[in-house]
Each structure stands twice: as structure tokens, then as C-alpha cells.
Amino acid sequence: MRSLWSSIPVRGRVILLVWAALLLAAPIALDRYLISIFVLIFYFAYVGQAWNLMMGFAGQLSLGHALYAGLGGYVAALLWFYFGIGPWLGVFAGVAVAATFGAVIGWLGFRFGIEGVYFALLTIAFAEFTRIAFDNMPFTGGAGGLFLLYDAQRSHQWWNLRGGPLLFYYLTLALAAGAAVLTASLTRSRLGFQWLAVREDEQAALSLGINAFRVKMIAILISAGMTAIGGVVLTFYYNNLFPAQAFDIGRSIEMILAPIIGGLGTIFGPIVGAFILTPLGEGLIALTQKLGIDAPGAKAVFYGLALMVIITVRPNGIWPWLRRLLGLTESGS
Amino acid sequence: MSMAIVINVIIQGVLTGLVYGLMALGLSVIFGVVRVVNFAHGEFAVVAMYAAYLLFVTLKLDPIVSLFPIAAAFFLIGYVLQSMLINRFVGRAEHEQFILLVGLAIVIVNSLLMIFGPDARPTNLPYAIESYVVGPLFIDKARVYAAAGALVASASLFGFFRYTATGTAIRACADNLTGAAVVGLNVKRLYALTFGLGLACVGAAGALMVTIADASPLLSQAFTLLAFIIVIVGGLGSMTGALIGGVLIGVSEALASFFLAPSMKSMFSFALLVAVLVFRPRGLMGRSA
Amino acid sequence: MTALLEVAGVSKRFRGVLAVDSVSFEVPAGVIFAVIGPNGAGKTTLFNTIAGVFAPDGGAISLAGERIDGLAPNEICARGIGRTFQIVRPFPALSVEDNVMVGALLHRRDLASARERAQALLRRLDLFDRRRQIAATLTLPDRKRLEVARALATEPRLLLLDEVMAGLRPTETDRMVATLRELNRESGLTILLIEHVMRAVMALASRVLVLDHGIAIARGAPEAIVRNPAVVQSYLGAETA
Numbered sequence: 001m002r003s004l005w006s007s008i009p010v011r012g013r014v015i016l017l018v019w020a021a022l023l024l025a026a027p028i029a030l031d032r033y034l035i036s037i038f039v040l041i042f043y044f045a046y047v048g049q050a051w052n053l054m055m056g057f058a059g060q061l062s063l064g065h066a067l068y069a070g071l072g073g074y075v076a077a078l079l080w081f082y083f084g085i086g087p088w089l090g091v092f093a094g095v096a097v098a099a100t101f102g103a104v105i106g107w108l109g110f111r112f113g114i115e116g117v118y119f120a121l122l123t124i125a126f127a128e129f130t131r132i133a134f135d136n137m138p139f140t141g142g143a144g145g146l147f148l149l150y151d152a153q154r155s156h157q158w159w160n161l162r163g164g165p166l167l168f169y170y171l172t173l174a175l176a177a178g179a180a181v182l183t184a185s186l187t188r189s190r191l192g193f194q195w196l197a198v199r200e201d202e203q204a205a206l207s208l209g210i211n212a213f214r215v216k217m218i219a220i221l222i223s224a225g226m227t228a229i230g231g232v233v234l235t236f237y238y239n240n241l242f243p244a245q246a247f248d249i250g251r252s253i254e255m256i257l258a259p260i261i262g263g264l265g266t267i268f269g270p271i272v273g274a275f276i277l278t279p280l281g282e283g284l285i286a287l288t289q290k291l292g293i294d295a296p297g298a299k300a301v302f303y304g305l306a307l308m309v310i311i312t313v314r315p316n317g318i319w320p321w322l323r324r325l326l327g328l329t330e331s332g333s
Numbered sequence: 334m335s336m337a338i339v340i341n342v343i344i345q346g347v348l349t350g351l352v353y354g355l356m357a358l359g360l361s362v363i364f365g366v367v368r369v370v371n372f373a374h375g376e377f378a379v380v381a382m383y384a385a386y387l388l389f390v391t392l393k394l395d396p397i398v399s400l401f402p403i404a405a406a407f408f409l410i411g412y413v414l415q416s417m418l419i420n421r422f423v424g425r426a427e428h429e430q431f432i433l434l435v436g437l438a439i440v441i442v443n444s445l446l447m448i449f450g451p452d453a454r455p456t457n458l459p460y461a462i463e464s465y466v467v468g469p470l471f472i473d474k475a476r477v478y479a480a481a482g483a484l485v486a487s488a489s490l491f492g493f494f495r496y497t498a499t500g501t502a503i504r505a506c507a508d509n510l511t512g513a514a515v516v517g518l519n520v521k522r523l524y525a526l527t528f529g530l531g532l533a534c535v536g537a538a539g540a541l542m543v544t545i546a547d548a549s550p551l552l553s554q555a556f557t558l559l560a561f562i563i564v565i566v567g568g569l570g571s572m573t574g575a576l577i578g579g580v581l582i583g584v585s586e587a588l589a590s591f592f593l594a595p596s597m598k599s600m601f602s603f604a605l606l607v608a609v610l611v612f613r614p615r616g617l618m619g620r621s622a
Numbered sequence: 623m624t625a626l627l628e629v630a631g632v633s634k635r636f637r638g639v640l641a642v643d644s645v646s647f648e649v650p651a652g653v654i655f656a657v658i659g660p661n662g663a664g665k666t667t668l669f670n671t672i673a674g675v676f677a678p679d680g681g682a683i684s685l686a687g688e689r690i691d692g693l694a695p696n697e698i699c700a701r702g703i704g705r706t707f708q709i710v711r712p713f714p715a716l717s718v719e720d721n722v723m724v725g726a727l728l729h730r731r732d733l734a735s736a737r738e739r740a741q742a743l744l745r746r747l748d749l750f751d752r753r754r755q756i757a758a759t760l761t762l763p764d765r766k767r768l769e770v771a772r773a774l775a776t777e778p779r780l781l782l783l784d785e786v787m788a789g790l791r792p793t794e795t796d797r798m799v800a801t802l803r804e805l806n807r808e809s810g811l812t813i814l815l816i817e818h819v820m821r822a823v824m825a826l827a828s829r830v831l832v833l834d835h836g837i838a839i840a841r842g843a844p845e846a847i848v849r850n851p852a853v854v855q856s857y858l859g860a861e862t863a
Contacts, residue, residue: 194724
């Protein structure tokens with residue numbers, strides 16, 4: 001940890017500390033609505049980071065990541081719904097199930113040489129298949145959805161994630177921060193180098209003794225597991241789940257916006273991306289509502305345009321450019 | 334359950350599948366030649382559906398007729414889109430192309446949502462509820478016309494690629510890009526042409542589609558995935574493969590919808606996709622790498 | 623004493639074309655061994671079977687007495703064979719140092735000691751000053767040296783070099799030859815190289831194998847090979863610089 005900290009230039013450390021202090025103290029000054037915005041920001045920063053590990057570092061394009069969030073959410077929710085098992089235990093089951101699916105997808109893809117677009121389509125196929133399956137399984141609530149009822153008596157059981165936005169604010173903040181630290185330490189690890197090698201040129205990596213299959217599997221397992229945790233948290237935050245939303249390709253795409261716009265393969269990319277996109281998106285909705293324009297697709301159009309502009313003009317994302325501007329380059333972040 | 338009903342279902346599937354096939358043909362051309370991952374494919378199809386719908390509602394044009402101007406318009410759009418924007422992405426990392434087109438898809442679909450709203454818009458053609466009666470079978474006239482249109486469009490495309498100089502040049506680009514450039518072919522212009530042709534197919538398919546389905550923005554994603562599944566199952570780089578794949582998927586969807594549940598109709602398609610990716614990546618008719 | 627590398631009756635077929643036809647040879651430890659032959663003779667295919675990119679269709683390959691044919695490329699590297707590619711394959715987005723680190727991390731699990739080895743190799747191959755440069759921006763000769771450094775970082779017993787001199791000017795060729803000779807002399811590194819540049823072959827190799835159309839047509843000391851009529855015949859029209 002110490003070596004991570006010392007590898008950041010002084011200016012960067014100051015910025016980080018200031019941000020940390022602001023974010024920790026912010027809820028004092030914010031209302032419920034704004035706190036909920038931050039929960040979303042932290043959530044997208046977190047799942048974006050999980051996806052970033054697989055895409056930005058190991059170079060594997062997954063467009064079905066909602067599968068893992070959905071599975072995590074459903075498994076934990078079902079355990080709570082039917083057996084009263086709390087999410088702090090349920091999350092383990094959720095992670096296990098998601099990781100298993102990830103392992104299957106990874107095995108199929110990596111063992112049979114399914115790469116690039118084809119791999120992406122494979123991930124989509126699994127997510128869609130699962131969505132339709134859950135739509136048609138009555139015990140999961142089917143298409144009508146699964147609802148975790150709000151029980152006033154349990155409202156302060158933080159260990160069961162029954163709490164107000166404040167609980168989720170700090171929880172998601174911790175997750176996002178933790179993910180950043182994890183990414184940073186993985187980047188500076190042997191595994192991190194192996195991932196980059198496989199991403200850049202798998203054949204060359206093999207010739208240097210790297211077991212590409214194993215290394216890619218580890219990436220997808222970590223990514224799937226992390227995403228599942230995010231799914232559990234989000235489910236207990238919103239207290240409902242619908243297959244059409246949970247596993248939807250739209251969700252998968254939502255998850256990848258922040259890391260792409262922020263900067264693939266960087267530590268702070270997903271975080272920067274989430275901090276830019278989510279407030280802008282919500283702001284746009286608030287604006288159109290205030291102006292009385294009924295534009296249900298406005299936010300999405302904005303996101304779509306943002307994606308197109310960024311990928312054309314700054315394909316490496318905003319963070320690397322911002323980093324240079326702030327004079328923070330040198331670290332691998 | 335009688336054999337006749339099952340055969341009916343299968344025939345519906347074949348006819349619908351031919352229209353799907355035309356749409357997939359467009360993707361096969363774009364993906365196979367220009368090697369662009371057109372994730373906005375379905376969205377363009379839906380735009381064409383709305384175009385046909387509007388032309389019908391305002392000018393009383395039958396989609397079988399309006400498909401020509403729509404295809405032509407889409408050709409131009411494709412040509413311009415490719416030359417102005419997408420060309421920069423040819424040769425860039427796959428995920429970058431992908432993201433560009435996903436962004437475009439999001440913009441298109443949500444613009445349609447804002448303009449037309451989420452409710453499906455049916456095109457109430459005079460012959461929509463008529464059918465040909467062949468023995469015990471009832472075959473929708475609309476589907477027959479649509480399928481016929483799809484076949485004509487596909488045949489013209491085949492003819493173009495096989496018998497014209499430009500078509501051959503485009504095939505050369507797909508086969509061997511460096512060789513094509515060395516021989517003096519204007520690759521950039523050919524790419525733009527190809528993209529235009531691909532979108533023209535999509536335009537035609539979309540116009541024909543309104544005879545079968547109601548225009549709705551929510552169809553776009555399904556169409557995109559369908560197109561990719563068909564192209565992969567049929568085999569990248571094979572035009573007949575796209576049509577055969579289309580029919581295959583059309584039939585499997587019809588049967589799954591009939592025997593299981595309409596909401597489950599794509600499950601089989603996805604399972605087929607996975608099976609093809611794993612066991613026969615070149616698809617039914619594709620060349621082996 | 624068993625040779626370090628034993629190739630016995632190795633064949634490889636691609637869709638009916640016999641690229642390598644029952645080739646046998648031995649590379650004793652500490653020797654620099656060259657494989658030459660006209661284009662299309664099957665040299666790179668032979669290399670690729672040794673390096674594990676394909677399994678041979680027939681025959682056996684052994685490293686220090688242990689069979690390695692059919693193993694995956696990463697397993698073969700772990701056993702001690704390093705290789706370079708005919709068309710260089712650096713990791714484009716990584717720095718020169720990080721490129722070599724990837725190789726060093728095979729046997730050195732902690733980053734500090736891997737970095738030490740990487741830097742030592744970079745100094746050896748005259749790339750230390752450019753260690754922070756991004757590999758994609760390197761010139762061809764530097765890329766070639768990078769690829770050698772990277773392969774060496776995996777601490778191989780046998781180094782396979784595929785046309786490492788191609789595209790280099792005579793001065794650069796001489797530099798590379800000197801470096802390779804030094805490595806061979808100082809650490810006893812066994813080198814198996816495919817080469818067209820005869821200047822390098824004559825300067826480096828103590829044994830030569832000549833392939834033509836997948837068949838081994840001559841073997842022996844370089845001076846004898848160069849005068850062998852069958853060899854000259856197969857090379858008719860090729861360079862003999």
C-alpha cells in the first residue's frame with residue numbers, strides 16, 4: 001500500500017486527499033436527491049472499474065456484464081426473499097454464481113478461440129438467454145419482477161442493508177475506492193503485466209511463457225465477481241428487480257460508458273467517467289423536466305453523442321488528457 | 334395438433350426469414366467487406382420501417398413500392414456516413430468501432446423514441462389480413478409479397494457483385510486489401526459504396542418489414558442481434574449464407590414462438606449462436622479462415 | 623552427451639502441402655546453429671513447431687532429453703526456449719522496459735528483481751537510454767534488439783532467432799552479431815537462427831543446416847556448406863552477400 005501511495009506524485013496526493021475529505025463530509029451538506037446521485041456515481045465508478053479490469057487491462061470485450069450484476073442481485077434477493085438470509089452472506093452466493101457463469105463464458109471463449117466481436121456477441125448471447133429465462137421463471141418473480149418489501153421495523157438493520165441513502169452512499173463510496181485500490185495494486189503486479197501482454201499481443205505473450213488462458217480466466221472471474229457485488233448492493237438499494245432491466249443489454253452498455261469515456265486501462269478513468277456522465281445525465285433530465293419538454297430519450301441521446309464524440313476525438317478517454325493538463329503524468333494511473 | 338398448422342408456422346418462418354436474410358445480407362456486406370462492426374444495424378432497419386410507415390400514411394405508398402426510394406436514400410446515407418465518419422475507424426481497434434456504432438445506435442433509437450413515442454405504429458395495408466389458401470394452409474399475402482421483395486432485392490445484389498466490374502472490385506477488396514490497393518482500386522470509394530449498398534439492403538428490408546410487424550423503436554436491438562446471429566450462423570462473407578441463415582432463424586423463431594412462448598422465441602437463436610461460435614465458427618457456408 | 627535440442631524426423635503438413643519433410647538435426651549445447659534455405663523452404667514452419675505454435679504431424683522434438691513436441695508455446699518457453707518473430711511483435715503500448723519486464727517476470731516473481739534483470743538486458747542491448755520510450759515509436763533495429771532482450775529476459779537455454787538481421791544495415795548487423803557472439807561466449811547460450819544474411823551466418827554459426835522445399839539437403843560447417851553444389855543450386859538467384 002505504501003508503495004502505491006508513494007508512486008503518486010505529490011500534486012496527485014493532495015488532489016486525492018482533498019477529494020476524499022470532500023466526499024466523506026459531503027452528506028452533511030447534501031439533500032436526499034443529491035445523495036442518491038452520488039450513490040449512482042459511485043456505483044457506476046465501481047462496476048466500471050470491474051469492467052475496466054477485463055477490457056482495459058486484459059483486453060477482452062464483454063458486452064454482457066449486466067449478466068453478473070443481475071445474477072448477483074437476484075441470488076442475494078432470492079435468498080433474502082425466501083430464506084431471510086441477509087445480503088452480507090447472500091453476496092457470497094451471488095459472487096459464486098456470477099463467477100461460475102463467467103468461468104463458463106471464459107472457458108467457451110478462450111478455449112475455442114472466440115475473440116473480439118465474436119466474444120462480445122457470446123457475452124451478449126448469455127446475458128439475453130438469461131434474461132429470457134428469468135422472465136419465464138415464476139419463482140424469481142418472472143417478468144413481473146421481484147420486490148423486497150420495505151419493512152419499517154427493519155429499517156435500521158444496516159447489516160441487512162436496510163437503510164436510507166446515507167448507508168448506501170458510504171457503502172458505494174467504499175466499494176468504488178476499494179476497486180480503485182485493487183486496480184492500482186493489480187496494475188503493479190505480475191498479473192497486471194501479464195494481462196497487458198495478453199491484451200497487446202497474445203501470441204507474443206505466449207512465447208514469453210505466459211499462460212494466456214489462465215490469465216484471461218482470472219480476469220473474467222475477478223470482473224464477474226466484482227460486478228456481482230455491485231448488483232447485490234444496487235438491488236438492496238432499489239428493492240426491486242426486473243429481468244428486462246437487470247440483464248438488459250442497455251444496462252451492459254450503461255456500465256461501460258464511464259470507463260470508456262473516462263479512460264480504459266487507467267486507474268482513475270472509470271471514476272472520472274462516472275463523475276462526468278452521471279451528473280450530466282441527471283442534470284439533463286432535470287433540465288428537460290424544468291423546461292417542460294417531455295423527452296424520455298434525451299438523456300440517452302446525450303450519452304450516445306458523448307460516446308461518439310469521445311471515441312472519435314479522444315479514444316483513450318478524458319482522464320489521460322486531463323491528467324496531462326493537471327501535470328500529473330508519470331504514474332501508471 | 335395437426336401437421337397443417339406446423340407447416341403453416343414453418344412457412345411463415347421461411348417468409349419472415351427471407352426478410353431477415355435481406356437485412357442480414359446488408360450486415361454481411363458491411364461486416365464482411367469493410368470489416369466494420371455495425372452495431373447500429375437494427376436501428377437503421379427501424380428507421381426504414383418508420384420511413385415506410387410515414388410514406389404509407391401520407392402518400393399511401395405501398396411498402397413494396399416505397400422500398401425503392403428508401404433503399405436509394407439509405408444508400409446515400411451509408412455512402413456519406415462511411416466516407417465522413419466511419420472510414421477513420423477502419424483498422425482501429427474493434428472495440429472503438431463498436432463503441433462508435435453503439436453510440437450511433439443509442440442516438441438513433443432514442444431520437445425515434447422522442448419523435449414517435451414508444452407505442453408501435455402499425456401499417457394498415459389493405460391486404461394485411463388476406464391470405465392465399467393452398468389446400469389446408471393459410472399463407473399471409475403480406476408475407477409472401479415481403480419475401481418476394483426480399484428475394485428480388487437479394488438477387489439484384491448478387492447480380493451486382495457477380496457480374497459488374499465494381500462488384501468484382503469490391504469482392505477483391507474483401508479478399509485481399511493490400512492487393513486491391515496495389516492494383517489501383519480506390520479502396521476508400523469502394524468501401525463507401527459497399528457501406529451504402531449494405532445500408533440499402535437494410536433500408537429495403539426495413540420497408541418490407543412493416544408488412545409483417547409494427548414499427549417500434551424497441552425492435553431495433555433485437556434486429557441488430559438477429560442480424561449478427563444470422564451472419565455468423567450463415568457464415569461471414571457468404572451472401573447465400575446470410576439468406577439461408579435468415580430462413581433458419583426465421584423458422585426457429587416461428588417454431589419456438591409457437592411451441593414454447595412468444596417471449597422465448599430468441600432463446601433458440603442465441604443457443605444456436607453459441608453453438609456455432611464454439612463448434613463451427615465459420616458458419617454454415619463461410620469459408621474456413 | 624545428449625544434444626540440447628534434438629529434432630528427429632519432424633514433418634508438418636498444411637492442407638496437403640508438406641512444409642517440413644522429415645527433418646532431423648541436433649543442436650549441442652553452447653553452439654550457434656544456423657538454418658538457411660531459399661524462401662518457402664520451411665524454416666519458419668520448423669521454428670514454429672519447435673516453439674510450440676503448431677504440433678508436428680510426425681517426428682519428435684526433445685529439449686535436454688525431454689520431449690517437447692505438442693506442448694503449448696508458453697510451456698515450451700517455461701522449459702527454456704525463447705524466440706523472436708520474423709515480423710517483430712513488440713507490445714506496442716508498453717514502454718521498452720515494460721516489454722522486457724514481461725519476459726523477466728516469467729522466472730522472477732517480484733517486480734523489483736524482474737526490473738533489475740530487464741534493465742541489465744537493456745544495457746546489454748544498448749536500449750537503456752530508451753527504456754521509457756513507448757515501443758510503438760521505436761525504429762526497426764531498436765525493435766529487433768528489444769525483441770531479443772525480451773526473449774532473453776525469460777532466461778532461456780536455447781534462443782530461436784527468426785531472421786533477426788532482416789532489414790538491418792550492415793553496421794547494425796555487425797552490432798547484432800557482436801552482441802550475440804558475446805552472449806553465447808559469456809553465458810553459453812545456445813542459439814538457433816534462421817538467416818538469409820550470409821554475412822551473419824558466416825560470422826556466427828559453427829553449424830549450418832540447409833533446407834529446401836522442406837527437406838534437409840545439407841548440413842555441416844558454414845565454409846563447406848557455402849561450396850556445396852546442391853546448396854548453390856537451390857539458392858540460384860538468391861543473395862549470397
